[in-house]
Amino acid sequence: MPTPEPTVTTNLPEQLVRLTRRMQRAQKRHMAHLDIAFTPAQSRLLRIVGHCRGTPPRMADxxxxxxxxxxxxxxxxxxxxxxxxxxxxxxxxxxxVVRIELTDTGRSTLRALRSARRAAAEEILAPLTADQREVLGGLLSTLVDGPGEPH
Known part of the structure; x- marks a missing residue:
């Protein structure tokens, strides 16, 4: 008996992984001229610290x-x-208690990272129409903010 063709649903996990990798490669390309060498985990930590308003976060936070x-x-x-x-x-x-705060260098690096991320997203989303982008944004919001993951 022949193997059935995979459906779009069965390909979703692989497509999501490939899209994430593509986004990371595009972001890295947009950052190449900046002489910034952060790992994705370091970039994420920098973003978290940058989003904290008021008192800087503790290491445990x-x-x-x-x-x-x-x-x-x-x-x-x-x-x-x-x-x-x-x-x-x-x-x-x-x-x-030790808290972590951004330096001036960290703030400018964070701005560069955000700019590279926006440019990478624009590059990846370029084939989509404005309506398709809106639909995709809604779907992604549902997945990111939906049930099953604590906020």
């Missing part, structure tokens, strides 16, 4: 947001600190 063990955050922060993108600061209310 970052580990929770990244869904990793605290030791992994230490390694990421060490690398970003070595590149001058973040700095450790003591919590004024509890000197045993």
């Amino acid at each position: 970052l580990a929770e947001r990244l869904e990793v063990v605290p030791r992994a955050v230490t390694t990421l922060v060490d690398a970003l600190e070595a590149q001058g993108a973040v700095r450790r600061v003591p919590d004024p209310a509890n000197r045993r």
Whole structure:
């Protein structure tokens, strides 16, 4: 008996992985001239720190947001600190607590990363019409914000 043709649904996981990789390659290409060498995990940590308003996040907060063990955050922060993108600061209310804040270099790097991400997305989405982009945006919002994942 011949093997049935795969349906679009059975190909979705592979398509999502391929699209993610394509987005990462495009973003890396758009960053090549910037002389910025961050891993995706370092970039994500930088974005998380950049989105925190008010009090800078604690290492434990970052580990929770990244869904990793605290030791992994230490390694990421060490690398970003070595590149001058973040700095450790003591919590004024509890000197045993370390908080992570962006430096000026980190803020400018984050702007460059956002710009590269937007350019990469535009490149990938170029074949779609405005209506298709709107539909895709709605579908992605449903998947990202939908049930099954804690926020």
